[in-house]
Amino acid sequence: MVPRLNPLTLLAAAAAVLVMTTAASSWAVSLTVASGAVALAAALGRARRVLLAGGAILAPFWLSLLVMHGLFYPEGRTVLAGWGPARVTAEGIGFAFDMGLRTSAFVLVLMLFSFSVRVPDLVAALATLRLPPQFGYVLASTLMLAPIIAVRLHTVRQAQESRGLVVEKGLGSRLKAVRLQMVPLVLGLVHDAGTRAQALDARGFRRAGPRTSYREVHDSAAQRFFRWAILLLAGAAVVLRIVASASGGGPA
Amino acid sequence: MSQPSLTLPTPGQQEGRNRRLLELLGAAAIAATFLFLVLTQPADIAGGLGSVSALVALGGFLLGAALLIVGVLPTLPTSTVVLMPVALVLNIVLGQLMGTSGLPFYFDAIGTVLIAVLAGPAAGAATGALSSIVWSFINPTVLPFAAGAALIGFLAGTAARYGLFRRFYLAPVAGFATGILAGVVSAPIAAFVFGGTSGAGTGAIVSAFRAMGDTLLAAITKQALISDPMDKAIVFAIAAMLVYALPRRTTFQFPFVRRCNVLAGKKPVQKDS
Structure with missing residues (x-):
């Protein structure tokens, strides 16, 4: 319905x-x-x-x-x-x-x-409102990236633990643990984004004007x-x- | 077969001017809304729900945030747009990481500040506003705070523009000042739209000021002035640490970093341009 x-x-x-x-x-x-x-x-x-x-x-x-x-x-x-x-x-x-x-x-x-x-329907419908296509991209991409990044964080934690990361009670140890996980996570994500930007640019992502969509959203x-x-x-x-x-x- | 030109058209000057106009209108809507709320509040809140104030706060701030997004997004290079979802997820995931580490902070602006430092004030403002809008799919109560989040991004970008991220000790200072402004702008939302704050700790501080006889807006503003500057000082320091941990090859891909000399240290040897 x-x-x-x-x-x-x-x-x-x-x-x-x-x-x-x-x-x-x-x-x-x-x-x-x-x-x-x-x-x-x-x-x-x-x-x-x-x-x-x-x-x-x-x-x-x-x-x-x-x-x-x-x-x-x-x-x-x-x-x-x-x-x-x-x-x-x-x-x-x-x-x-x-x-x-x-x-x-x-x-x-x-x-x-x-x-x-x-979400894919919403993004396709928003595109008909003449909103910038980047808006739909950011909305959809964020909601789809979240689980991928969660998996990646898990991988980073396992890798650091295998190198001897042990989280202890003290504040210093916790801060160090956060740093050891955050830095590789962010580095990897920013690097990936650079690669994705080139791929999107090559496909005319910034092009203004009408676009075709594979998804037909029902309207009446x-x-x-x-x-x-x-x-x-x-x-x-x-x-x-x-x-x-x-x-x-x-x-x- | 006659084919249209295969190269992409360059955006005209007129379009650029329209975008700039949208940005200015967005900023003006946010400023006007804030002024209206602060000037009319003493008569309004004592009477009860303050329905007009709530409508003005929601309408004005969301309109401002939307205009900023529509004005800024098409002007950004693809490398920045692609980084935005990453920043938004960082806002959420790093907040959760902090939650499980048992530290008493909520860092929901690290991604926003990171983009602002790498890509400038306009990109930072758009990221902040988008962050609230996308996050509201999971937690709707953050939606009305879009204007405050946009302000944080804008101020972080401005701080980077004027070289406050070139010295590591200046970043938290800029964060502290940003926290003061962001707290003051967000307080009317908490007061008029929600009638309070959602956290137990912040609620206790507001209650203490209320017990001394402050109005609700004054109490929430004072609470924001206690919590927000500290939080933002730490967030700015973390963002600075992350930016300096990135390889220079990556950070210098961003035109804003190259043009405004945002980071300390020499530029890498440029092959192109």
């Missing part, structure tokens, strides 16, 4: 939902969007991955927010409990929940996007209309919010 959708449609939908959530600035909307993202992920069979990856980012964030605003919120008036300088205020807890839910919506929607989109008039409509809607939400906060004599 998702592969039939153009990656740009997914991107526009994710961006518009996030803009509207931020403009609405209400915990109910944030909660709805966050649970909507999880429900959609579940419908696509990706709930476990989205929740695991999102949870790893959001759990420390929530903890930090609750400690920060739950205990110290000088603007708070309704004191629920207090120990010396630390005061639990209703306003502080409310602020932590508002911000936490909004960030949860932000992270979950973008996680769902990045787990649903196929309905999707194009949807993209424009949802982005306009997001723009309208922003304008409404600015008007509301300007005429209200302050922020809502």
Whole structure:
């Protein structure tokens, strides 16, 4: 179902939902969007991955927010409990929940996007937007290089260990170990990049103008209309919010 | 059969001027956004979420970063573009290596600084912005910080341009100054978009300033002024170490290094040009 959708449609939908959530600035909307993202992920069979990856980012964030605003919120008036300088205020807890839910919506929607989109399709679709082709190259190449570099780091570590590298407890030993692994890793990668640059240049990588693509990305008039409509809607939400906060004599 | 010319067309002057305009617009968008946030914040944050501030912060900084990328990328030589994915992965992998070594730092800009030293301020700024965008596929919370990352790359390149990487002890000094500016620019994002910081340690420092009655933006800015300069000083020192560990044959392939005399030591004998 998702592969039939153009990656740009997914991107526009994710961006518009996030803009509207931020403009609405209400915990109910944030909660709805966050649970909507999880429900959609579940419908696509990706709930476990989205929740695991999102949870790893959001759990420390929530903890930090609750400690920060739950205990110290000088603007708070309704004191629920207090120990010396630390005061639990209703306003502080409310602020932590508002911000936490909004960030949860932000992270979950973008996680769902990045787990649903196929990078080669996205790169091909971005090329139709007349973005510089280098952008697509860097995006795709980074996401594909990561596992290769991880393997290479492992090889470097094994090679250094076979030459007698032993990581001990002390700071000096650890720094030395990091140096012994980083320098060969970076040297090798920079050398490889030089070789790749020559190969790409020989194939006209810097050439401006239209290019042919082996990958046909599905698109339709309905999707194009949807993209424009949802982005306009997001723009309208922003304008409404600015008007509301300007005429209200302050922020809502 | 009439064939079109087989050689690649050279980009015209007009196009170069448009690119330059995009770069300037991007930098202006970032500066204007920052000024707006700092000037309007006292009235905004006390009222609650500060929704307009969050929208302005996200929109302005991301627009600036996008303009920088679109303006800079096509002007870079292929050798630099090809190095960028390597730099972005370094930002992530070296950060993880540091994590497993148990040291209390997060070095997520080493690749950015490395490119900035080898290829100049514009390339550094584009790398920083791209780093945030690509990384957001794995961790979306870094996306709004694209402008701060671009600033780090730009400042690192500027430091290299004016010879601060020619002496090894000057690199951390440049990093310290960069950390101050980058921290101040990133603080409004943490305050208005996320309402706090994500780490436990940084959160504790922010809480301490909040307990003394600071506004949220002031507390986060002070926290950034404690953490960021130290982190960037170390990152710049590591980048300097890596650049000097590279064989001279490799570093002098970069026109920026040759033209601006970025590194100490004599140039190798040039066969071409």
